[in-house]
Amino acid sequence: MTTKQPDWEAIERAYRAGSLSLRGIADKFDTNEGTIRSRAKKHGWLRDLSVQVRTATNSKLSREASRTGVTQREDAEIVEEAATEAASVVLAHRVDLAQWRTIANKLCHALQGIEVTEDNIGDFSRSLNAGVDAQLKVIKGERQAYNLDTEEGDKTVSDLAALMDDLSKEA
Numbered sequence: 001m002t003t004k005q006p007d008w009e010a011i012e013r014a015y016r017a018g019s020l021s022l023r024g025i026a027d028k029f030d031t032n033e034g035t036i037r038s039r040a041k042k043h044g045w046l047r048d049l050s051v052q053v054r055t056a057t058n059s060k061l062s063r064e065a066s067r068t069g070v071t072q073r074e075d076a077e078i079v080e081e082a083a084t085e086a087a088s089v090v091l092a093h094r095v096d097l098a099q100w101r102t103i104a105n106k107l108c109h110a111l112q113g114i115e116v117t118e119d120n121i122g123d124f125s126r127s128l129n130a131g132v133d134a135q136l137k138v139i140k141g142e143r144q145a146y147n148l149d150t151e152e153g154d155k156t157v158s159d160l161a162a163l164m165d166d167l168s169k170e171a
Contacts, residue, residue, distance in 0.1 A: 006031040008039065015040055018050025093145040097138060104134040 006029050014025045015036065026033040039045075108131055116124050142148075 004030075006035075011036060011039075012043070012045055015045050016047060016049050017053050018047040019053055090145055093141065097141045097145055100134070100141070101138050104131065104138050107131045107134065 011025060011029050011031070014020055014028065015022075020028065022033045022036055026036055107127070111124070111127055111131060114120070114124060
């Protein structure tokens with residue numbers, strides 16, 4: 001006859017949480033109190049979360065219901081929900097910006113292959129200005145989407161914009 005092994009991970013969590021006595025844990029997991037005590041000693045388990053568990057429990061019990069009767073959500077839930085939503089927006093922006101970068105690069109490659117003549121210099125200049133503008137907007141958008149906007153980063157974009165403007169004037 002085989003005996004069922006106790007769920008030691010669950011027992012350790014219950015022990016560390018500190019909510020139940022050793023006897024309560026032993027009863028819950030159908031094992032011996034002394035076995036839990038010796039295993040805790042052997043593996044260095046500490047009942048180190050009891051204060052946090054008690055504080056969280058009191059917080060849950062003391063929250064007042066809103067006027068609609070719905071219990072207020074934990075701040076952590078609200079933060080998590082907002083962060084998830086914001087992250088999905090930023091990730092979508094990153095995908096869109098990658099597409100715009102591809103388009104701006106196509107224009108750059110097309111302009112590189114054009115021979116500039118007196119007949120097409122006006123069209124070439126307008127296309128070059130449009131390409132520079134598109135590239136700067138993509139760079140700025142990527143810096144924002146990847147949280148690279150710092151004072152130093154803004155200076156870099158401004159310096160790059162000035163340089164590209166100078167280059168387009170020379171064309």
